[in-house]
Amino acid sequence: MKRMEIFKIVGIGLLTCVVATLIKQIRPEFYIVVILSGSVVILMMIVNELQVLFDYFLTIFGQTGLDYELFASILKILGVGYLTEFASGICVDSGNASIGDKIILAGKVLIVVLSLPIITSLLDIIIEILP
Amino acid sequence: MDYSVIMKIAAIGILTAVVSQVLKNIGKDEIATFATLAGLIIVLIMCVNMISELFDTVKLLFLM
Numbered sequence: 001m002k003r004m005e006i007f008k009i010v011g012i013g014l015l016t017c018v019v020a021t022l023i024k025q026i027r028p029e030f031y032i033v034v035i036l037s038g039s040v041v042i043l044m045m046i047v048n049e050l051q052v053l054f055d056y057f058l059t060i061f062g063q064t065g066l067d068y069e070l071f072a073s074i075l076k077i078l079g080v081g082y083l084t085e086f087a088s089g090i091c092v093d094s095g096n097a098s099i100g101d102k103i104i105l106a107g108k109v110l111i112v113v114l115s116l117p118i119i120t121s122l123l124d125i126i127i128e129i130l131p
Numbered sequence: 132m133d134y135s136v137i138m139k140i141a142a143i144g145i146l147t148a149v150v151s152q153v154l155k156n157i158g159k160d161e162i163a164t165f166a167t168l169a170g171l172i173i174v175l176i177m178c179v180n181m182i183s184e185l186f187d188t189v190k191l192l193f194l195m
Contacts (some may be wrong), residue, residue: 011134012134012137015134015137015138016134016137019137019138019140019141022141023140023141023144023145026144026145026148027144027145027147027148027167027170029167029171030140030141030143030144030147030170030171030174033140033171033174033175033178034137034140034141034144036178036182037136037137037140037177037178037181038137040178040181040182040184040185041133041134041136041137041181043185044181044184044185044188047188047192050192051192054192072194075193075194076193076194076195078193079189079190079192079193079195082189082193083186083189
């Protein structure tokens with residue numbers, strides 16, 4: 001039954017495209033809201049599958065014996081990446097590519113800041129190995 | 132979460148287009164502008180609710 005989800009998502013995506021093109025000609029200011037709603041609907045549909053996937057990754061990660069904080073920061077980086085991509089795509093679609101670029105830059109900076117603990121633990125390991 | 136919200140937004144868009152067209156024809160230009168603005172605000176409120184739901188879900192899912 002899970003495989004039927006893709007037909008639903010493809011249908012909603014194509015429907016959003018048609019509605020957005022239709023609405024752009026009569027009310028251009030509604031265009032961006034249609035695109036935004038379509039994106040949110042599609043993203044909300046895959047959230048449950050993503051939850052299953054992350055639980056599985058967490059099980060694997062638990063068997064490696066590494067610090068849980070590392071897994072949490074990787075998840076946070078993923079979240080920042082997804083949200084940044086979502087928002088910048090909407091901005092580019094609405095014709096404001098420069099705002100989209102700024103959002104991507106902010107996302108990159110935040111990802112580097114979030115990955116500092118990982119870099120620190122890597123450096124600690126290297127210092128331990130060195131004689 | 133299903134696709135009916137997209138159709139709702141499209142319907143509101145077409146409805147406001149018709150209303151503002153009629154109002155313009157009978158010479159009430161400023162009321163036509165306000166009708167369009169009201170439609171846009173209604174649609175934006177619907178959209179903002181959905182986006183806040185998405186942000187809550189992402190916060191929960193990605194342990195933020």
